[in-house]
Amino acid sequence: MKHKTTCMVILMLIVLAHLVAAQQDNFPVLTGPYLGQKPPGVKPEIFAPGIISSGVNDMDITFTPDGNTAYFSRSGPDWFSAILYMEKVDDKWIGPFLSDFTDVNSSNYPFANPNGNMIFFDSDADIYFSEKSDNGWSSPMRLDSNINTNGREGFASVAFSGNLYFTANYEDAKGGTDIYMSACLDGEYAKATNVGDSINSEHNEFHSCISPDEGYIIFDSQRPGGFGRNDLYISFRRKDGTWTKARNMGKPINTEASDMRPYITSDGKYLFFSSTRSIPIDSAGDRNLSYGEFSRKITGPGNGSQDIYWVNTEIIDLLKGEILTE
Secondary structure, eight states, X not given: OHHHHHHHHHHHHHHHHHHHHHHHTTXXXXXXXXXXXXXXXXXXXXXXXXXTBOSSEEEEEEEOTXXXXXXXXXXXXXXXXXXXXXXXXXXEEEEEEEOTTXXXXXXXXXXXXXXXXXXXXXXXXXXXXXXXXXXXXXXXXXXOXXXXXXXXXXXXXXXXXXXXXXXXXXXXXXXXXXXXEEOEETTEEOOOEEOOTTTOOSSOEEEEEEOTTSSEEEEXXXXXXXXXXXEEEEXXXXXXXXXOOOEEOOTTTOOSSOEEEXXXXXXXXXXXXXXXXXXXXXXXXXXXXXXXXXXXXXXXXXXXXXEEEEEETHHHHHHHHHHHTO
């Protein structure tokens, strides 16, 4: 039975690889930073529609510090996911391709560390990493027992300091899943500590992302009083090292849909996140629906599956001004 399951998973990966290869022929020529996409303002916009945000579940994204590679995860309706990447070569973006560290296990939530020599990701309810060398990326390696236990650990992000932030359902969790921090000491990760009541609650906290300078942290939760299912929350670090009470980021970040899986670029300019918000068909005028419109609505970005959005972090600066002066 185990052999049969493994063969089926391998077959799914082969099919996914063929689909990815077929898509490449239809992609436009992309040049410049961030796949040549027009930078957003303070209103979230779908990132790279039809390329990164494809109409299936496109869930997480991270960029290497040099901005030349984008890693993201994608899954189908059964939530089997793999980590893909696009790469800029001679100023042209090519891909997507399956990552070198993709294996037969479902994996997602990639995060490139600030040095660009490690990728952290989730697999089998644990946090793994891959190291880059002249020969490419290493096989997946599991973080040790200071991080991974018999419980559920995931959604790692790393600050410039090397400190690791992630979520887990440890015994001292205040709710089902809390956010923890593991200090990087001499290249090793210390035993993780709970980041405290200002951020964690009796409800689940998921998908934490620390800002590069550890000045703020963004995560999603299904706390009462939100706008939709999952909402994005933010907490700022004060000068004395304490954290402000986590606040819902409000609209237009959060909607009636699920808004989650945040990522902050290493230069601090953009916030990426995934959302299941739908894009309505243009209803202007008295007309019939065309087949093309219908097809694009149910198979393309904005169809209610997870799409990746991005927004300028000016909106975070506005929230910071409000929260730190309270």
